[in-house]
Amino acid sequence: MNKASSERLLTLVEEILDQEKRAKELYGEYIRRIEDRSIVEGLKRILNDEEEHIRLASEVLGLIKYGSSYSRLRDGLNGFSEASSILISCDIENYLKVNMIVLKNLVNEKGFKCIYVAVNKPVSSLVEAFKREGIDTDKLSFIECTTVGTETEKRILVKPDNLTDMNMSISRLIEETPGKKIVYLDAVSTLYVFNSGNVVERFTHHLVSSTKLKGTGLILVAINEEIEKRSIAVLTTFCDSKIDV
Amino acid sequence: MVEKQELVRMLIEALSFEEVTVSGRLQAFLREVKGSELDEMARSQIERKFGRMLEETIRHSKMLTEMVKRVMKSEQGEF
Numbered sequence: 463m464n465k466a467s468s469e470r471l472l473t474l475v476e477e478i479l480d481q482e483k484r485a486k487e488l489y490g491e492y493i494r495r496i497e498d499r500s501i502v503e504g505l506k507r508i509l510n511d512e513e514e515h516i517r518l519a520s521e522v523l524g525l526i527k528y529g530s531s532y533s534r535l536r537d538g539l540n541g542f543s544e545a546s547s548i549l550i551s552c553d554i555e556n557y558l559k560v561n562m563i564v565l566k567n568l569v570n571e572k573g574f575k576c577i578y579v580a581v582n583k584p585v586s587s588l589v590e591a592f593k594r595e596g597i598d599t600d601k602l603s604f605i606e607c608t609t610v611g612t613e614t615e616k617r618i619l620v621k622p623d624n625l626t627d628m629n630m631s632i633s634r635l636i637e638e639t640p641g642k643k644i645v646y647l648d649a650v651s652t653l654y655v656f657n658s659g660n661v662v663e664r665f666t667h668h669l670v671s672s673t674k675l676k677g678t679g680l681i682l683v684a685i686n687e688e689i690e691k692r693s694i695a696v697l698t699t700f701c702d703s704k705i706d707v
Numbered sequence: 708m709v710e711k712q713e714l715v716r717m718l719i720e721a722l723s724f725e726e727v728t729v730s731g732r733l734q735a736f737l738r739e740v741k742g743s744e745l746d747e748m749a750r751s752q753i754e755r756k757f758g759r760m761l762e763e764t765i766r767h768s769k770m771l772t773e774m775v776k777r778v779m780k781s782e783q784g785e786f
Contacts, residue, residue, distance in 0.1 A: 474736045481729050497708050498786035504770050511763045518756040530748040
């Protein structure tokens, strides 16, 4: 879809979303002021619909912004709970979209804290992009695969070819992060560039088991262009489910 | 507690919002979607979701109209 047409539709949906939010506020105020039971019951039914309309309009906003991959991901994440493990397999062109949609869904909407293992991109540029998309970055802590930079409280550095170190850093952050949380490995396929297939698969198998034991969710992202089909099949058998985007 | 005249004013404000503003925007949006280059799957999902919103908005207008009628006919002074 061309950019002008997509922006026009986005503007219209944002206006509709604002209206639905205004309607929700309006009916909420009426219900507080009116005491007549029959009128209040009718208004409550309308208010329930308005809440559902806000959800529907938000989904449509996502569909226009990210295309039909948005629905596939959201449907796949529907039953996600603490201790679930999901492999998301996507093409390189959808990779950034996937990150945004999953984090919005799990962090912003479902309230998970996220231990984000950044294999592909520097954390500074990720944080900038996440903030632009409205992702709550306060709920994120990072393990960055790099050989340069300095550690901070919410940013641990590891080398991508040292998976033992990575595993220990993930365990440490799981222990230090209170409440419900996920580990988001972005992207497991890139680890194959720095390590042999067997090593990555042993590491992943251990990660799936240990996060499950600790009641922590796990999202593994695999970029199709970086990984052989055989490896995708192996990773799929480790996880509870797989989403193809 | 709200006085009868004030309640009628409130309900008519909500009715006009549903009937004119929300319905109008939803219909305009659905027209735009029909002529857009969205992929077929996304378009059909959007049409389904917003079609449902439009139906419910029309139902809200009917419910609010019934409420206005009932309040107007009532001899109650406050609601």
